[in-house]
Amino acid sequence: MISLVGGVFTPFNYQFFTNGIIVATIAGGLCGLLGVFxxxxxMSYIGHGLSHAVFGGAAASAVMGINYFVGAGVWGIISGVLIGRIARRRLIGADAAIGVVTTASFALGLALLNRYGQAQKSIEAVLFGSVLGVKPIDILAVALVTVFTVVLILxxxxxxxxxxxxxxxxxxxxVRVAWVEALLMAMLSLTILVTMRVIGTLLISAMLVIPASTARMLTNSFARMLWISPLIGAATAGVGMYASYFLDTSASATIILTATAVFISVYALAGIRGRSRIAHVHHV
Amino acid sequence: MSPEVLVECAHISCAYDSAFVVHDVHFTVRKGDFVGIVGPSGSGKTTLLKAVLGAIRPQSGHVTMKPGLRMGYVPQVESVDWNFPVTVLEVMVMTRSKVGRRPRITAEERTAALEVLDRLGLGGLQDRHIRELSGGQQQRVFVARALFHKPELLILDEPTSGVDIRTRHEVLHLLADLHDDGVSIVLTTHDLNGLAAHLPRMVCLNREVIADGAPIDVLTSEVLEQTYGAPMEVLLHEGMPVVLDHGGTDVAKRVGTLL
Structure with missing residues (x-):
C-alpha cells in the first residue's frame, strides 16, 4: 500500500535517504553521459560486463588485502583496455570480447571468494548495491568522477x-583512436568503480543504456544528445529514488522502471511523430 | 619536366596475418594526377590506398610523401553509420579535432565549412541530419569533409559503390571539377565503364600492378583477364574503351534474354 503519511518532504528527514537520492541523481547523470558513447x-552490454570485471578485481583485492578502489580500479581499467584491444583486432566482435574478458574476470572473483571469503553476500552487494547505506565519502567519490568525466569529454x-x-x-x-578508446574505457571503469558499491551493477547497466537510447530518439545531434541523456539519467534516478520511498519498493528497481517508463513514452511519441511525418509526405 | 611527386610507394608489400595483400607494388602519385585503381575484390585496392595515406606500414618497401602534404580521405559510404546522430555541419567540423577540441563550433569554423558546402552544392543543408540527404548529397558531404582542410591530394575509396547512375554522374562531375581546380585525386573503383574509363590514368591491380597508364592503353582483353581472371572483351565507342563482360553475356544467353 502506498504510504503518503508525512507529506512529500518526509523522505528528506532521513539523512541516509537524502544521501541516497543525491548519489543516485549524480550517478544517473554520469551514466547517462557515458551511455551516449x-x-x-x-556496446550496450559493456556496463554489465565491466561491472562484473570490477567485481573480479574487488574480490582479488579483498583476498590480497589491497585497498578496494586501487585493486578494483586497476583491474577494471585493464579489463576495459583489453576489451578495446581485442575488439579492434576484429578477430572477434566487441560483444564477444566483452563476454570473454568480463565473465572470466567475474568467475575468477567468484572462485577467489568461494575459496577465501563470503561469495553469496558479495554477489548480492555487487548486483544491487546499497544506496541507502551511502556515506559522504561515496557521494564525494561519485561527484569527483563526474567532474573528471565532464572535463575530459569537454x-x-x-x-x-x-x-x-x-x-x-x-x-x-x-586522431589516436586507440588512445581515445582507452580513455573512454578508463572513464567507464572509474564510473563503475565508484558507483558499484552504492547503486549496484543492475542499475549501472540500465542507466548506461536507457537514458542514452531515450535521448537518441529525441535528437539527431550528438552535441544535444550529450546533455539530454545525462539530464534524463539524473531526473529518472532522482524521481525513481524518491518514488521508491512511497511505493516501498527497491530503489534500483524503481529507478530502472522510471527510466523505462520515460523510454516507452518517448518511443510511443516518436512512433506517432514518424507516422504523421510519413502521412504528411504522402499528402504532399 | 615531370610534375612534382606527392606520394611514392616504392616496391611495397603489405600483409594481414602473413598473407600478402599487396606484393612488390610500385606506385607514384604526381601533382595533377587523376588516377583510378581497379581490380577484383580482395586485390589490395584499399590496402594500397591506406599505404598511400600512411595508415598502414608496409612489410617491405617504403612510402615517401612530399613533406607537409595535405591529404583528404573519403571512405566508402557503405561503411558510414547513417543513424549516428550528427548533422552535416558536425560531420564537417569533427575533423578539426586537433586544433579545436571543444564542442562549440566557432564562427570562423562555421564560415569555412559553409563555404565548402556551398561550393559542393550543399548550401542550406548544414543543419540536416546525414540520413535526411539523398545518396549524391551524402557522398558530397564526405567529399566536403575531406576538402575542409584544402587537401592537395584527395583519396576516395569506392566513391560510386552502391549509388545509382545519377549519383555516379554527380560524383564524377564533382571530381572532374575538383581536378580542374588543381586537386590531385586517387580513387578505387569496381566501375570500369562508368568511372575508370573516364579518368586520364588507370591502374589495374591484383596484388601487384598489372598495368598502369591511360585507359585506352590499359583496358585491353589481356590486361583485364590477367587482372580479373575472367575473359572480357573491349570495344571502342566514340574513341572510348567499353568493357564487355563475357560471363554476363553467357548467363544472358542461358536464361534467354539475349536475342
Missing part, C-alpha cells in the same frame, strides 16, 4: 566524436 558504439570532445563516428578516417586524420 556506449549506445552509439553498439576537452577531447571532437576526438571522442570522430573516433566514435568514423574510427578509420579519424585514425588517418591524426
Amino acid at each position: 556506449v549506445v552509439l558504439r553498439g 576537452a577531447f570532445y571532437r576526438a571522442l566524436l570522430f573516433a566514435t563516428f568514423d574510427p578509420e578516417v579519424a585514425e588517418v586524420s591524426g
Whole structure:
C-alpha cells in the first residue's frame, strides 16, 4: 500500500535517504553521459560486463588485502583496455570480447571468494548495491568522477566524436583512436568503480543504456544528445529514488522502471511523430 | 619536366596475418594526377590506398610523401553509420579535432565549412541530419569533409559503390571539377565503364600492378583477364574503351534474354 503519511518532504528527514537520492541523481547523470558513447558504439552490454570485471578485481583485492578502489580500479581499467584491444583486432566482435574478458574476470572473483571469503553476500552487494547505506565519502567519490568525466569529454570532445563516428578516417586524420578508446574505457571503469558499491551493477547497466537510447530518439545531434541523456539519467534516478520511498519498493528497481517508463513514452511519441511525418509526405 | 611527386610507394608489400595483400607494388602519385585503381575484390585496392595515406606500414618497401602534404580521405559510404546522430555541419567540423577540441563550433569554423558546402552544392543543408540527404548529397558531404582542410591530394575509396547512375554522374562531375581546380585525386573503383574509363590514368591491380597508364592503353582483353581472371572483351565507342563482360553475356544467353 502506498504510504503518503508525512507529506512529500518526509523522505528528506532521513539523512541516509537524502544521501541516497543525491548519489543516485549524480550517478544517473554520469551514466547517462557515458551511455551516449556506449549506445552509439553498439556496446550496450559493456556496463554489465565491466561491472562484473570490477567485481573480479574487488574480490582479488579483498583476498590480497589491497585497498578496494586501487585493486578494483586497476583491474577494471585493464579489463576495459583489453576489451578495446581485442575488439579492434576484429578477430572477434566487441560483444564477444566483452563476454570473454568480463565473465572470466567475474568467475575468477567468484572462485577467489568461494575459496577465501563470503561469495553469496558479495554477489548480492555487487548486483544491487546499497544506496541507502551511502556515506559522504561515496557521494564525494561519485561527484569527483563526474567532474573528471565532464572535463575530459569537454576537452577531447571532437576526438571522442570522430573516433566514435568514423574510427578509420579519424585514425588517418591524426586522431589516436586507440588512445581515445582507452580513455573512454578508463572513464567507464572509474564510473563503475565508484558507483558499484552504492547503486549496484543492475542499475549501472540500465542507466548506461536507457537514458542514452531515450535521448537518441529525441535528437539527431550528438552535441544535444550529450546533455539530454545525462539530464534524463539524473531526473529518472532522482524521481525513481524518491518514488521508491512511497511505493516501498527497491530503489534500483524503481529507478530502472522510471527510466523505462520515460523510454516507452518517448518511443510511443516518436512512433506517432514518424507516422504523421510519413502521412504528411504522402499528402504532399 | 615531370610534375612534382606527392606520394611514392616504392616496391611495397603489405600483409594481414602473413598473407600478402599487396606484393612488390610500385606506385607514384604526381601533382595533377587523376588516377583510378581497379581490380577484383580482395586485390589490395584499399590496402594500397591506406599505404598511400600512411595508415598502414608496409612489410617491405617504403612510402615517401612530399613533406607537409595535405591529404583528404573519403571512405566508402557503405561503411558510414547513417543513424549516428550528427548533422552535416558536425560531420564537417569533427575533423578539426586537433586544433579545436571543444564542442562549440566557432564562427570562423562555421564560415569555412559553409563555404565548402556551398561550393559542393550543399548550401542550406548544414543543419540536416546525414540520413535526411539523398545518396549524391551524402557522398558530397564526405567529399566536403575531406576538402575542409584544402587537401592537395584527395583519396576516395569506392566513391560510386552502391549509388545509382545519377549519383555516379554527380560524383564524377564533382571530381572532374575538383581536378580542374588543381586537386590531385586517387580513387578505387569496381566501375570500369562508368568511372575508370573516364579518368586520364588507370591502374589495374591484383596484388601487384598489372598495368598502369591511360585507359585506352590499359583496358585491353589481356590486361583485364590477367587482372580479373575472367575473359572480357573491349570495344571502342566514340574513341572510348567499353568493357564487355563475357560471363554476363553467357548467363544472358542461358536464361534467354539475349536475342
